[in-house]
Each structure stands twice: as C-alpha cells, then as structure tokens.
Amino acid sequence: MIEIIAYILLGIGAACAIIGALGIVRFPDVYNRIHANTVVVVGGVIVTLLGASVLEGLSSYTLKILIIALFLFLTNPVGSHAIARAAHKSGVKLWRRSVVDKLEEEKP
Amino acid sequence: MILLGILIVIFGACLLCALRAALGPTAPDRIVAIDALIALMISALVLLGVYYRAPIYLDVALVYAFLAFLGTLAIAKYLEGRGIET
Amino acid sequence: MSLEFLIQNALLVFLFVLCLIAIELKDLLYSVIVLAGASITLTVVFFMLQAPDIAITQAAVGAGVTTVLFVIAISRTRRRE
C-alpha cells in the first residue's frame, strides 16, 4: 500500500518535471519561464523527493530527504526573485502581448 | 527498475532545460534554465542514493540544495549593474 | 549493456555537449552559466561511478566557488569575448 502511494507520487513528480521543462522551452519571455521553473521545482522535484522519502519508510533517509526538500523550498524562490528583479532592472522587456506593467509606470 | 525509468524521464526534462540554456536570447533565460536543471539533478541524486541503498550518499544532494542559489545571486547582482561587493 | 550504463553514457554525452556549448558561446557570462550546468552533470557522473567523496568536493566547488569567482572576474573586465 505504502509503495503504491510512493510510486504515485514519483509518477506525478516525473510528469510535472517534464511538463515544466516543456514550459521553460515554450513560454515567450523570462518572467513566464520562471513560472515554469516553479512548476519544475515544486511539482517536479519536491514531490519526487517526498515520494522517495515515503518509499524508504521511516529511516535515516527520510529526515535527510526532508531537509533537502525544505532547503530547496527556501532557497529557490530567492533565486527566482533575484533574477526576475535583475532582469527587470537590466531592461529585459516583457512579452509584447503583456497587459500591464505597474513597476515600469510607478518606479521608473 | 521503476526508479531508473523515472530517472530517464527526469534526464529528458534536463535535456529540454539544456536546450533553453543553449538557445535563450538573454542571460536571465539561461540562468532560469540552469536553475531548473540543477533542481532536477538534485532529485536525480536523491533517487540514485535511494537506488544504491546508501543514506550517506545524500550529503551530495544536500550540498547543492544549500549552495545552488549562490551563483544565481552573484549573476543577478552583476546584471543589476553594480559591483558584487556592495 | 544494462540500463544503468545506458543512463551513464547518456549523461556523458550530455556533459560533452554542455562543455561544447560553454566553449563555443561568444558571451563569457553565458559560458559561465552553462559551465555551472556542466559541473553538476559531472557531479552526477562521479556519483554513478561510486565516488561520493569526489562528488561532494566537485559539488562544493562547482556550486559555491567557481561561478562566483568567474563572475567577479567578468565584472572586473569585459563581458564580450
């Protein structure tokens, strides 16, 4: 029973990983690609790590895998935020069909 | 065997990320792609550690989970147009 | 050839392609970014060759030091080749 749950989680993770990577290729500009990156990290990697820890049961693996997931969860949004801010400051334009850019209007 | 199949899927995703890293028009595109690649490789490391049945191998993935965002931060600071030291 | 070695050989080809991209790109910053990807691929290859000591050293160096050093050097000189 517990193995079936683990394999379901691993399957969801792999599917999210490949879909997110497809999104990184398909999306038109940097900011949208970061959304796809988030799909890879949360839906792909962290769900996969949870599946691996469920697969092992409660052992010395589990705690370490959960620490890895926690720190990935803490560090990745910081990187995304920093790179999005740097992209906006260095003049990377939004996609041409974007609706609104409040940051450009209010803080030039 | 199922673990190895999932590994193959993850490496396929890595291939797509590398495609974007090779094509991407600007620097942030490439960094985003490499970030996703690093995250995918961390999950691959963990799955390999489970496959080899050795918990001490997981330290390697832990190192990358701690330090992966340093390079991103440095490049972001460089792209913002001021020195890295401020 | 077992499935494990198939994966390992695919990773090796991937590593070679990443290094080739890193060398052939004209912008030095792009080269450094792609080199970080090559570094983690090499880490996984070391891991599959049952050398976790080397893998952990390569991980620490590739994630923490090399990229930042190269970015400092690029920021002190010129970005275009």
Next chain:
Amino acid sequence: MQSEKLKFDFVLLSKGAIPMAKGSLFVTFVCLWLAWIALTGSLNFQELAVGAIVAAFVAMVSYGLLFRGKMREKFDLKRWGYALAYVPAYFWAELKAHANVIYYILHPRMPIKPGIVRVPTKLQSDFGITGLANAITMTPGTLSVEVSEEDSSLYVHWINVKAVEPEQTSKQIAWPFERFLRRIFG
C-alpha cells in the same frame, strides 16, 4: 546619506545597535543542536557531545542573525496553531496554481495575459514580508519581482491578470497567505 544608512540598519551584523534578546543565544543553540541530530541521524553519546560543542560555537558566531525580539512572543501557542493551519491552506493554493499553469503550458495557443501588478500588504516584519513573497513566488503563476519597503507593497508578475486595482490584487493574490502570515509573524 549617513543617517539614511543608519535607518536601514536592521541588518545587525554588529552588536549593540539594537539590544539582543536574552534567550536568543540559547534558542539558537537548541535549534542548531536539533539540526545536527537530524543531520547525523543517530542518538549516540559521542555524536551528541560533539554536536553540542559545534552548535554552541556556531550559535556564538551567529546568534544575532536567527532570532530577534522577545523570546516569549516566539513561543505563543496561538502562533504555532496558525502555522499548523497554514499548511493545508498553502497546499490547496499550490494545487490550484499548478493545475492552472499546467493547463497554460499544454494548451496549443497558450491563452495567457501576463503583466506586473502592485500588491499592497499590511505585514511589517522582515520574516512576514519574506514569507509572503516566497509563498507568492513558490505558487506558479505569480512571481514577486520587486519589494518596496517604503509603502510595504510587492510588485508581482501575474501570468493571467484579472484585476489591476490594488484592492482586488491584494484580495486575489496575497489574501490566502496573508491572513495566516499576519497572525504568525505579526
């Protein structure tokens, strides 16, 4: 210029600018010791002893960084209750956002309307703003691009803009997280 620098000096790598809380060193030590036990994964006496020494050393190096303020507030049971209730709400938001973005990725014509909107927030503390921004970034579909500390608002890149007015964006993007975070971090 100098005074402005001092105003933002909540960084506190140097001691003395803001008085340290009394229990800060001890609480940091306990957290680091627990982290050591989780890393080693054994309850051997030697590991515990060496862990205590290392955790004490690291806590003395860095005790101003982890915790600030009064220690008694940190262990209010109500806060931990809200933190516990935050987890399923966060999980539900994450699930919805994933389904949304995966639909956009797999759709052949990709019907997205991206844009950057301003999201005002009432959170004040560092950890509160950071938690909100990280939660926004970690749900796919929204991405915090810039944080403005003067009027405490975030600029968020939204993959499918439904509203531009600050009240509406705050209600739609930030409220699911903010209603818990304002209780947890204040």
Next chain:
Amino acid sequence: MDFNYIIAMLLVALGIYCLLLKRNLIKMVIGLAVLTDGIHLFLISLGYRLGGTAAIVSGEMFSDLPGFAAHAVDPVPQALVLTSIVINICILALALSLAIYAYRHYGTLDPSKIRRLKE
C-alpha cells in the same frame, strides 16, 4: 565499451582546443577547467569496478570487511583526484587574478595583443 575513456579524452581535446585557439584569457581559463574535468573523469573511471560500491564502510559492511574489500572501488585514484581538485581551484583563482591584472594593465584580454604591446 570504453565510453567513459573516450568522452574523457574528448573533453581533454576540447580543453586543448580552447587553450590553443581562443583569443580571450577568461575563455582560456574556462578551457582549463574543462580540461581538468576530463582528466578527473578519466582517473575516476580507471578505478571503477563493475557492480562495485563506494570505498566507505557503512551499514552492514561493518561485520563483513573481506566482503567490503572484494566489492569496493579503487580508493587511490579518488585520493589523487581530491588533491587535484584543490590544486585546480588554486590555479583557477590565480589565473583569474592574473587575467584581471593583465586587463587593467594592457586594456585588453587578447594574449597576442598583450605580447605586441610589450615589445
């Protein structure tokens, strides 16, 4: 199939190509990094044993030391590569410092132009 050796040597050739033909000091340092990566890969592949485990006694191996010795991979190349990585990072830092120095002094990163300016 000696795929590891071939890829390692191709990496070395790639590094030499970069060192010989690129006209930029920092790009040459990148080539140096690729070259050393190839050498490390070659040495580690040399010590691999089919179906081997890592050279670390762990888990149920503690009571079966002869079995451990019959299954573990070669530790000597690993120690060698460990030393080599340290020296590699030292060389990297030193070479980048010298590149910055040369750029500040001559205003260019092209090695041939640097030589011409000296004459």
Next chain:
Amino acid sequence: MAGMTVIVRTIARLLFPFTFLFGAYIVIHGHLTPGGGFPGGVIIAASIVMLILAYGIERAQKKVGFLHAEVLESVGGIAIVILGLFGLLLGISFLQNVFPLGELGQLFSAGNLPLLYLGVGVKVTAGIILIFYAMLFAFRGEEE
C-alpha cells in the same frame, strides 16, 4: 543602500547558521561519511560569501575580517604541522598516528585523522575567504 532586497537578506541570515553547521558536519565526519576538510571548508566559506552577496562586504567583514582570516589560515597550517610533529617526537615518523585508534565507525576513532581534517578545514575556510576578499577589494567602484 547596501545589499539586496529584504527577501534575500532575510533568507541569507536565516540560512547562514545552518550552512555553517553543515560545513562543520562535513569536516568533522570526514572519516565516516563522504566529505572532509576541503569540501567542508569550502561550504563554510560559501556561507560567508552568501553574507557578502546579501549584505555587502563591509557588513560581512564585521563577522570575519581580513586579519582574522589571515591569522586563521596560519593557525590551521601550524596545527597540521604540530600534529605531524607529535609522531616525530615520539620517535616514529612525521605525520604518523600516535593516538588510539578506537572502534571502527564511531565518531572518536581513526587516531589523528579527524584532527588533521579539522586543521585543513580551518585553513581552507580562511584561504577561500581571503581569495574572495582580495578579489573583491581590488578595483572597488571603478567598473565600467
């Protein structure tokens, strides 16, 4: 204003003690798990680099100054040499083990190997920090 946004600063200050502790774990368990002096030292140095990137170099220098790093590096080197001289003084040879070996797999085992790794860890930490400080201090504020 020095440093990056409040998000990066908060996460850096949250992660700094844990990264430091993890580096120390890698150094101290060098004879039991993968790792050792060099990767552990690099991780500890990377935690300082994290502070530099998040806060700016002046704030990081209040934690570990240039002189501190120089002294620490010398201390690490001297510790290694003194540990080696122990063997020489007892009439065996340089760097020979003189401490009891202990039980295989325990933390207190393997004689002087963990102590040597401790020295290497201190030395590598200080060395990498010194390299970063030197490269960051030179040519400050004259980028193009």
Next chain:
Amino acid sequence: MQRALALGMVVAIGVLLVFTVSTNLLPFGSFPSRQIGENFDNSIGQQILENAPQQTGAANVVTSVVWGYRGYDTLGEVTVLFAAVVSVVMIFRAFGRRE
C-alpha cells in the same frame, strides 16, 4: 594559416588520445585485474582496501589514503593552497599600491 595548423594539431591530439585510450587499456570496470600476471591481490588499491580499516581505523578508505598512506602529498596540497592564497593577495596588494 597559424589557426589551421593549430586546429589540425588539436584534431591530431584528440585522435591520438582516443585511439590510445580505447586500445591500450583494459576494458572499463575491471579494477583489480589491472595487475599484470595471475596474482590479483598485488594491486595497491586492493591491498589498501583490505588493510586500511584495521590499520587506520577510519571507515572512509579515501580519507585513510589521503592523510594516512599519502600524508606528504596532502601536506604538499595544503602548501599549494597557501601559496595560491598568498599570491592572489600579493597581486592585488601590489596593484593597489601602484595605482
């Protein structure tokens, strides 16, 4: 002309390296039988693997090679690190004085 010569040299070096490596070595993964002759236990790595846990008491055999059997090498490595750090610091100090 010079460029073409260099390119040809690189290709020649690459072909030579790949040829040497793929013909003159034993196949990948045959670690203990790299020794010439019948007696496989003469390989240094195999001997270290058998004796290291008792001799040095370290569970990680790579560690016991790094600081036990090959301590002088590692001492040299530490010296190289020291020399590199001193060189980098001296380069930037000298340059700063000159400006």
